[in-house]
Amino acid sequence: MGRTFHSLADPEFNRLFTDFRYTAYRLESLQRYGVFYEQDEFAQFMDGQERGEFPGIADWIEGTVRPAVQAGKRMHRVHVVEEPLSDYVRFECAWSYEHTVAAGEDVRVIPVGRGQWPDGLPHHDYWLFDSRLLVTMHYEDDGTFALAEIVDDPEQIVLANYWRDMAVASSMSYREFASRHGGRFSPGRG
Template sequence: MGRVFRSLDDVEFNRFFTDFRFTAYRLESLQRYDVSYEKAEFDLFLGGQQRGEFPGIARWIDETVRPARAAGKLLHRVHVVEEPLSDYVRFECAWSYTHTVRAGEDVRLIPVSSGEWPTGMPHYDYWLFDSSILITMHYEEDGTFEAAEIVDDAERIVQANFWRDMAVGRSIPFPAFAEKYDSVF
């Protein structure tokens, strides 16, 4: 294994999001992420407030999504989501994906029934940069970030590419998914 990052704010970790040449892909598998930059907004959402993007997402859009798209790079993700949707996934759709998609991120979802999982898909998160740099994302059971780890094993990198292609092929673009849940977000 390669380098391990213990913070999402690690400068070296964040360099991957500016230095990739062609593609940055994320597989998301959790139904809740517990990250500090979303806590206040998630509480507002749970309280019934309708708001737009928030500082953490605005930063992601301004520092990552828009510069990548302006440079002709593809930034995309697939999130496997259980139905009925968790409060967190509803929040993520309404307060994050709606805005990142508008800015140029290709967000897709694979809806599954609660307790089910798409056959052949991993049940963990990862980033794949330029189809050659694999970073696995590790979270506690409650969605708290634990670590990100660079994977040097060529077989695992090839497998992650296969999973990416499978996930994209099985997924629904966020705008089409959102139409089904417009009143729920």
């Protein structure tokens, strides 16, 4: 294994999102993420408030997604989500995906029943940059970020490309997924 990052705010980790040349892909597998830059907003969502300022997502959109898309790069992700949706996934859809998709990120979803999983896909998150730089994302059981790790094993990189292609082929666009849910993910407890 290669370099590890113990903070999502690590400047070297964040350079991965500006230094890629063509594509940045993410597989998301959790039904709840407990990252520091969403805690206040998630609490507001759960209290039934409408979306207001969301600095964490605004920074992601203005500092990462929009510049990458304007430079002709592709940012895309597939999230395997269990239905019925967790409160966090509803929050992520309404307060994050709606806005990152509008900025040009290609967000895709694979809906599955609770406790089910798509055959052949891993149960862990990763980023794949330019089909050659693999970064596995590790989280605690409660969704708290633990560490990110650059993987330099060529076999694992090839496998991550295969998983990406399989996930994209098995997914639906975020917009299609949202329309299946009435186009709205209401704040408050589900």
